[in-house]
Amino acid sequence: MNVGIIGATGYGGLELIRFLHTHPEIEKLDLFTSSDEGNKFSNKYTHLMNIYDEPLLKIEPDRLSEYDVIFTSTPSGVSSQLLPSLIDKGPKLIDLSGDFRLKDPLQYEQWYKKTPAPIEAIQKSVYGLTEWNEAEIQKADIVANPGCYPTAVLLSLLPLLKENLIDVKHLIIDAKSGISGAGNKPSQMTHFSETNENTAIYKLHQHQHIPEIEQAINLFANQTSPITFTTHLVPMTRGILATSYAPVNEGVTEKHLIDALQVTYANHPFVRIIKEANKFETNQVYGSNYCDIHVKVDPRTNRATVVSVIDNLVKGAAGQAIQNMNVQFNLDQTTGLKHVPLFI
Ligand SMILES: NC(=O)C1=CN([C@@H]2O[C@H](COP(=O)(O)OP(=O)(O)OC[C@H]3O[C@@H](n4cnc5c(N)ncnc54)[C@H](OP(=O)(O)O)[C@@H]3O)[C@@H](O)[C@H]2O)C=CC1
Numbered sequence: 023m024n025v026g027i028i029g030a031t032g033y034g035g036l037e038l039i040r041f042l043h044t045h046p047e048i049e050k051l052d053l054f055t056s057s058d059e060g061n062k063f064s065n066k067y068t069h070l071m072n073i074y075d076e077p078l079l080k081i082e083p084d085r086l087s088e089y090d091v092i093f094t095s096t097p098s099g100v101s102s103q104l105l106p107s108l109i110d111k112g113p114k115l116i117d118l119s120g121d122f123r124l125k126d127p128l129q130y131e132q133w134y135k136k137t138p139a140p141i142e143a144i145q146k147s148v149y150g151l152t153e154w155n156e157a158e159i160q161k162a163d164i165v166a167n168p169g170c171y172p173t174a175v176l177l178s179l180l181p182l183l184k185e186n187l188i189d190v191k192h193l194i195i196d197a198k199s200g201i202s203g204a205g206n207k208p209s210q211m212t213h214f215s216e217t218n219e220n221t222a223i224y225k226l227h228q229h230q231h232i233p234e235i236e237q238a239i240n241l242f243a244n245q246t247s248p249i250t251f252t253t254h255l256v257p258m259t260r261g262i263l264a265t266s267y268a269p270v271n272e273g274v275t276e277k278h279l280i281d282a283l284q285v286t287y288a289n290h291p292f293v294r295i296i297k298e299a300n301k302f303e304t305n306q307v308y309g310s311n312y313c314d315i316h317v318k319v320d321p322r323t324n325r326a327t328v329v330s331v332i333d334n335l336v337k338g339a340a341g342q343a344i345q346n347m348n349v350q351f352n353l354d355q356t357t358g359l360k361h362v363p364l365f366i
Pocket residue numbers: 028029030031032033034035054055056057058095096097098100118119120168169170202203204205206207334335338339
């Protein structure tokens with residue numbers, strides 16, 4: 023397969039390169055830039071020296087239809103302009119940004135504060151939460167890869183909501199992310215002296231992943247309710263830990279919750295249900311495409327605590343995007359993604 027990455031110089035792009043480099047079906051991998059045309063990729067990223075020494079390519083929309091797959095790993099508002107004219111023109115399109123995730127363009131405008139993609143393109147896009155939407159992804163010309171937080175949250179909650187085991191109306195989701203979640207463009211929020219020795223809550227009640235999570239809960243679990251979702255920035259590079267709290271419904275025990283998770287993911291190699299967790303931490307999935315989930319019911323409050331961890335750049339971005347590509351091309355989902363987590 024011939025693959026192009028737009029946004030190759032960003033954090034998501036770098037992870038796409040890392041996994042696609044050893045993917046057995048990739049014959050050609052071209053790296054595109056909007057700001058650094060002609061520069062040798064390894065000048066910028068020395069860890070890829072002798073591996074990707076080719077110059078970065080200029081984005082020429084007319085030539086993108088030559089590829090089998092185009093990944094866009096660009097800030098919001100870029101792929102909404104670039105991809106619509108490529109739909110049905112040959113390449114499978116996989117967008118890592120939020121531009122094609124929300125089905126209601128008004129919601130995109132409200133939460134992203136940007137102009138939405140054309141409605142026809144939004145309608146053709148398929149939400150790429152692989153474990154929950156495989157049949158649609160397989161047929162899709164354009165995949166909207168999920169956000170990092172929604173991936174961690176939805177994988178852990180959907181089985182419980184779908185079986186009506188927990189109460190969505192009283193659901194509270196508290197999530198924490200490493201700083202690479204904010205991309206490689208420095209800002210006041212991500213500056214070392216602002217993040218080191220610090221933990222911050224941000225985008226309170228305004229996070230763009232709130233409507234994405236609500237939309238997916240409706241689509242896959244048939245439940246409609248506004249959710250409470252808060253995000254925190256913690257001083258680490260990678261990782262998301264999402265903790266959700268909800269009352270269990272009448273007659274539901276911890277075993278019911280564990281069974282629902284185990285049954286749902288029995289044939290999904292990247293989701294690991296951890297029954298007994300003396301330790302449960304972001305580092306256990308570092309650098310890998312795993313999502314680990316643990317659940318416990320507190321008998322004193324009758325509330326379930328559901329916790330999940332992912333690497334935001336892998337299962338939360340590039341890894342899941344490649345998993346979706348594998349599905350689109352009828353390959354085993356794990357192709358090119360069998361890396362075990364790094365011990366750090
Ligand atoms: N970081 C994360 O954990 C996750 C990120 N995402 C989403 O994925 C997307 C990429 O994220 P991330 O890699 O972190 O972001 P980065 O900021 O690290 O990288 C984005 C890249 O996009 C390129 N770019 C910027 N403007 C344009 C433009 N106008 N046209 C074409 N390319 C452009 C830049 O490369 P150049 O200047 O060379 O063109 C840049 O390196 C974002 O939408 C993000 O929200 C989703 C899930 C997780």
